[in-house]
Amino acid sequence: MTDPRLAHTRRTRPGGPRTWFDRVRATVFLVLVHAVPPVAFMLGTRPTDWLAFAIIYPTLAVATGVGLHRYFAHAAFATSRPVQFVMAWMACLTFVDPISFAGKHRLHHRFSDTDRDVHSPAAGFWFCWFGSLIDEGYAEEDLVGAAPDLTRFPELRWLHRNFVVPGVSLWALLFLTGGFTLFAVGYCLSVVIVLHQTSALNYFCHRWGYRRYDTPDGSRNNPLVAFVTFGEGWHNNHHRFPRAARAGVAWWELDPLHAVIRACAACGLVWDLVVAPRDDSAPRRLLSDLAAGRD
Ligand SMILES: [Zn+2]
Ligand SMILES: [Zn+2]
Numbered sequence: 001m002t003d004p005r006l007a008h009t010r011r012t013r014p015g016g017p018r019t020w021f022d023r024v025r026a027t028v029f030l031v032l033v034h035a036v037p038p039v040a041f042m043l044g045t046r047p048t049d050w051l052a053f054a055i056i057y058p059t060l061a062v063a064t065g066v067g068l069h070r071y072f073a074h075a076a077f078a079t080s081r082p083v084q085f086v087m088a089w090m091a092c093l094t095f096v097d098p099i100s101f102a103g104k105h106r107l108h109h110r111f112s113d114t115d116r117d118v119h120s121p122a123a124g125f126w127f128c129w130f131g132s133l134i135d136e137g138y139a140e141e142d143l144v145g146a147a148p149d150l151t152r153f154p155e156l157r158w159l160h161r162n163f164v165v166p167g168v169s170l171w172a173l174l175f176l177t178g179g180f181t182l183f184a185v186g187y188c189l190s191v192v193i194v195l196h197q198t199s200a201l202n203y204f205c206h207r208w209g210y211r212r213y214d215t216p217d218g219s220r221n222n223p224l225v226a227f228v229t230f231g232e233g234w235h236n237n238h239h240r241f242p243r244a245a246r247a248g249v250a251w252w253e254l255d256p257l258h259a260v261i262r263a264c265a266a267c268g269l270v271w272d273l274v275v276a277p278r279d280d281s282a283p284r285r286l287l288s289d290l291a292a293g294r295d
Contacts, residue, residue, distance in 0.1 A: 017142075018135035026134040029095055033188045033195070040184030048178055052186030056170075060194045063090035065232055065257040066264075072098035072150060073105040076245040077261060078272040085155050089166050094191055097163035099150045103143030104136055109242055110146075112206070112217030119202045122218075129199040197229045205235035212249060213240035221253070231255030241276035249276070 040049070067087035070076040079087075088098045108118045117123070119132035150156050159165075174183040209220030219239035226233025226247075231254065234247040248255035264270045 017137060017139040023134050030130070030133060030195075033191045036184045036188040037192065040181045040188075043181060045181050045185050046178075049181045049185035052174065052178065052182055053190055056186050057190035057193060059090065060094055060190050061197070061230060062257065062260055063087065064094060064194055064198065065230055066260055067091045068096070068098060068101045069105065069232065070245060070257065070261065072147075073102040074243050075149070076243055076274050077265070077270045079270040081153070083269050084153075088156055088159050092159055092163045092166040093170055094194055095163060095167050097160045098156055099147045099160040100143050100163070102150055103146035104138070106146045107136075107138060107142070108202075109239065112219065112239065119199075120218075121203050121207050125203065128203045132202070133195070133199070197232075200225055201229050201232050201235065205233055209233075209236070211236045213237065215239045226253065226255075231257045237276075243274045244276035245273040246276070 068091045071079070071084075071087060072091070091098055091101070104118050107116070111117045113120045113122055115123075116137075118136040118138065119128045121128045124131075144151060144160070151160075170187060171183060174186050178186070204225050205220050205222050206218045207220065209222035209225075211220060213236055215236060217239055219236040221236045222233045224233070225235075231247050232238075234249065234253050234255065237249045237253070238244070238247045245261050246255050246258040247253075248258065261270060261273060265273060
C-alpha cells in the first residue's frame, strides 16, 4: 500500500528537481574534497595529519553507518535527545543532515531498483556513484516529507537548514591548529573515502553478491563491500530487515558497526536495539515501518 505522504512523489528520470544552487553547492563540495588531498601529498604531509585522519575517518564512518543510516533512517535503536543531537552534529560533518539523508534513504528502500529509486545502478554508473550525490531527482519537500519523525525536533530542523555549520567548524578548527595539510588529510581524505564507500555500497550491493532473501528489489550481500563499509555490505539482509540494528545474519557476516552499537548500549548511551527475528516469514512489518519513520 502506498504511503499517502509519499504518494505525490513522481520522477521520470534520474536527477532534475534539485535547484541550481543545490547542484552547484554539492558539485563544488565534491570537487573540493577530491582535489585537496593530492595537493597536500605534493606539498608533503606530517605525522599529525595522519593522526587526525586516524581519528576523523573512523568517526565519520561510524557517524554515517550508525548515525545516519541505522539510527536516523531506520530507528534501529533508541537513545536520548542529547546523544541524538551529538550523532546528528557528527553526521553533518560529511555535509548531509539527518532529515535529508533519512528522507532520501527511505525513498531508496521504498522504490529500490525502480525508475523512482534515488540511486539505482540501473540508472547507470555515473548517476548511482556521483550524480545522486548532486541531484537524486527529488525535491526538498519530498525528502523532508519522508522523515516526519525527525522534523518534529527543532534542533534537527536547524541542522537541516544549517547543515554546513558542523563541517565548516571542523574545517576552521583543523586550519587553525594544523594548517592546510591537516585539513586536507584529516578532513578531505576522510570524507572522500566515506563518500566512495557509500557509493560502492549503493552500486555493487544492488548488482553483485548473493541473495539470502527473496526481496522485491535487487539487493545483494557483498562480502568485499561489507568489509570496507564495516558491515553495511550485508545489504540483502538489510533490505529484508531494514530496522535491524545488525546487518549480518550468519555468524561469519561480521558487522563492526553493530559492535559499536552494542558497545554504546553497554555504556547506557543507546537502548532498545531492534533484532531481526530468526523466522524469515514473521517480520514483514519491519519493511513497511520504514517509510513511515518510527511513528
Ligand atoms: Zn539498497
Ligand atoms: Zn537502509
